[in-house]
Amino acid sequence: MKVAIIGLGLIGGSIAKDLRKKGLTKSIIGVENNNHHAKIALELGLVDEIHSLDEALKKVDLIIVAIPVDAARKVTQQLLLKIHKNQIVTDVGSTKSGICELIENHPARKQFVAGHPIAGTENVGPTAAINNLFNNKTGIICEKEKSSISALKMVEELYKQLGMNIKYMGAQEHDKHIAYVSHLSHISSFALGLTVLNIEKNEEDIFDMAGSGFSSTVRLAKSSPDMWKPIFEHNASHLTKALDEYIDQLHDFKTFLKHKKSEDIYRLMEKANDISRVLKGH
Amino acid sequence: MKVAIIGLGLIGGSIAKDLRKKGLTKSIIGVENNNHHAKIALELGLVDEIHSLDEALKKVDLIIVAIPVDAARKVTQQLLLKIHKNQIVTDVGSTKSGICELIENHPARKQFVAGHPIAGTENVGPTAAINNLFNNKTGIICEKEKSSISALKMVEELYKQLGMNIKYMGAQEHDKHIAYVSHLSHISSFALGLTVLNIEKNEEDIFDMAGSGFSSTVRLAKSSPDMWKPIFEHNASHLTKALDEYIDQLHDFKTFLKHKKSEDIYRLMEKANDISRVLKGH
Numbered sequence: 075m076k077v078a079i080i081g082l083g084l085i086g087g088s089i090a091k092d093l094r095k096k097g098l099t100k101s102i103i104g105v106e107n108n109n110h111h112a113k114i115a116l117e118l119g120l121v122d123e124i125h126s127l128d129e130a131l132k133k134v135d136l137i138i139v140a141i142p143v144d145a146a147r148k149v150t151q152q153l154l155l156k157i158h159k160n161q162i163v164t165d166v167g168s169t170k171s172g173i174c175e176l177i178e179n180h181p182a183r184k185q186f187v188a189g190h191p192i193a194g195t196e197n198v199g200p201t202a203a204i205n206n207l208f209n210n211k212t213g214i215i216c217e218k219e220k221s222s223i224s225a226l227k228m229v230e231e232l233y234k235q236l237g238m239n240i241k242y243m244g245a246q247e248h249d250k251h252i253a254y255v256s257h258l259s260h261i262s263s264f265a266l267g268l269t270v271l272n273i274e275k276n277e278e279d280i281f282d283m284a285g286s287g288f289s290s291t292v293r294l295a296k297s298s299p300d301m302w303k304p305i306f307e308h309n310a311s312h313l314t315k316a317l318d319e320y321i322d323q324l325h326d327f328k329t330f331l332k333h334k335k336s337e338d339i340y341r342l343m344e345k346a347n348d349i350s351r352v353l354k355g356h
Numbered sequence: 357m358k359v360a361i362i363g364l365g366l367i368g369g370s371i372a373k374d375l376r377k378k379g380l381t382k383s384i385i386g387v388e389n390n391n392h393h394a395k396i397a398l399e400l401g402l403v404d405e406i407h408s409l410d411e412a413l414k415k416v417d418l419i420i421v422a423i424p425v426d427a428a429r430k431v432t433q434q435l436l437l438k439i440h441k442n443q444i445v446t447d448v449g450s451t452k453s454g455i456c457e458l459i460e461n462h463p464a465r466k467q468f469v470a471g472h473p474i475a476g477t478e479n480v481g482p483t484a485a486i487n488n489l490f491n492n493k494t495g496i497i498c499e500k501e502k503s504s505i506s507a508l509k510m511v512e513e514l515y516k517q518l519g520m521n522i523k524y525m526g527a528q529e530h531d532k533h534i535a536y537v538s539h540l541s542h543i544s545s546f547a548l549g550l551t552v553l554n555i556e557k558n559e560e561d562i563f564d565m566a567g568s569g570f571s572s573t574v575r576l577a578k579s580s581p582d583m584w585k586p587i588f589e590h591n592a593s594h595l596t597k598a599l600d601e602y603i604d605q606l607h608d609f610k611t612f613l614k615h616k617k618s619e620d621i622y623r624l625m626e627k628a629n630d631i632s633r634v635l636k637g638h
Contacts, residue, residue, distance in 0.1 A: 192565055192566075192567040193567060193568070194567065194568070194569065195568070196569075211567065212564050212565055212567075214565065239564075241561070241564055241565075248565075250559070251559060251562045251565050252565055254551065254552050254555050254562065255552060255562060255563065255565050255566040255567070255570045256565070256566070256567060256569055256570060258548065258551065258552075259548065259569050259570045259572075259573040259574070260569065261606065261609050262544055262548055262573055262606075263573055263628075264605075264609070264624060264625055264628040265602060265605035265606045265608075265609060265628075266540065266541065266544055266602065266605075267628040267629075267630075267631040268605045268624060268627060268628050269536065269540065269598065269601050269602045269605050270536050270537060270540075270631075270634075271627070271628070271630055271631065271634075272601065273536050273598070273601070274634075277532070277533060279523070280533045280536065280537060281537065281634045282494050282521075282523055283474055283494060283496065283523075283530075283533050283534055283537050283538070284474075284537040284538070284634065284635075285474045285475060285476065285493065285494075285537070285538060286475070286476070286477070287476065287478075287538055287541050287542065287575075287576050288537045288538060288541045289635055290541075290572050290573070290575050290576065291541040291544055291545055291572070291573050291575075291576060292541070292631055292635070293569075293572050293573075293635070294569050294572065294573060295628040295629065295631045296629060296631060296632050296635070297625070297629075299622045299625035299626050299629065302625060303618050303621060303622045303625070304618075306613060306618070306621055307616065307618045307621075310613045310614070310616065313613060314610060314613050314614055316551065316555075317606060317609065317610050317613070318610070319551050319554065319555070320547060320548065320551045320606070321603060321606055321607070321610070323546075323547035323548075323550045323551050324543065324544075324547045324599060324602070324603055324606070325603070326547075327543050327546070327547060327599065328596060328599050328600070328603070331588060331592045331595060331596050331599070332592070332596055334589065334592065336585050336586075336588070336589045339585060339588055339589075340581045340585045342546060342550060343546055343579070343581035343584060343585070344581050345550060345553070346545075346546040346547075346549040346550050346553070346577040347549075347577065347578060347579075347581070348549075348553055349549040349552075349553065349574055349577045349578060350578050352552075352553075352556075352563045352566065353566075353571055353574070353575070353578070
């Protein structure tokens, strides 16, 4: 199998690493607009060659689109116009409704598999690529009935080789759920970072007091604005709802704090402790 | 030096481990109301003996109070009435104004050092105790001018031996800063856990989609309600202010999301990225 990866950042680069390590592909071609990233990806041996999109298309069976979700929509649309009938395209984006609607009636829709490997770190670019990023993670495939059997099989095989557990769902269902278990976490972390950076302007040395708890909750505030801007844009309606519910919970804490209702705070914390059940294995 | 540790949970137990490992004390006496914890602490070799508070007082030079902050206030008050003039008491609580005000005019105030080793995990009890928990962490000492030179020296030496970098500050300053860089993180995490547990009632398998980002931001929601209830109670006024500012930040995100002001969201994320500067070394 010959593979092209469009976008050699954390996700694209990490897929390349695993494909190579496991001997899953004869050659990996990278397509990367950022010349600096392209150069580093070659130096790191993530890919064998760097080509333009059109050049890459002449040589591969599978094209993996691993760029921010707004760019991914455009590129996927272009790709479906250009690929020949044995080529397969898949994406890795964190929102799925938009891209699925956009290409719903495309003649080559069957050659596309809407994917979302749920894995990542807050780091960006080819130097952020790591081995085994996807091992034991969940890989979502949306609207599988709209992909051809051979396209689906190729992407399922890819996910399995990367070590992922595959789950199937609708695009809207995906976007709703991921708003809660991923996108909301990012907003909560960005907002926490901003709150503490603000107070720091008036208070010296405050960060010397930050422990591992703070680091953990604020880690995602390091995430890339270029990646997250279009995700938030595409998933605005689900995310706004999740954010409303989150703010409601915070208001409860605030009200109980103000009125010294410690037993009510205790009860909320006890309920929240149930998250242990969920975090097992993460 | 002979040491008694009151409370053999995560903090007390981890201090015991390091003291023993580094040969800093001849014997460690544990005082622990929870019989099950006491038994485990002995089995794990965290302490040499378990005694009542009064028995322990007959044998030691230093008493470390490592129980929830409400209980710590009461026990510290009792201790200062009972100790002889060469004995030193220190605490490890995450709020400092309350305890400092309570014993401000106590005849034995000089024998007390108000401390806060900023270290921990979300786990509880003696089995949560780990080696090197305090290494390279910040240890806060409040109102050092109110402790005797010998008391201060003993606790400073303890902190240094545990590997901590010592910082000195007022109790109010401590409580204000820690509201932002610790207590707020815990509220944000508890509230995030509750939000996602709530939606889970109606949506199956949602947690299969939770990635490492969610785990990181929600980790503190596993924290002990018994430990955190009195902390939130004692630091309610600083924490309410921090929470207000946090909710304001979240409202900004929500407003920008609703009105599709993506450039404004981008700008907020860019500002939040400055947290990288702060997180170095954490």
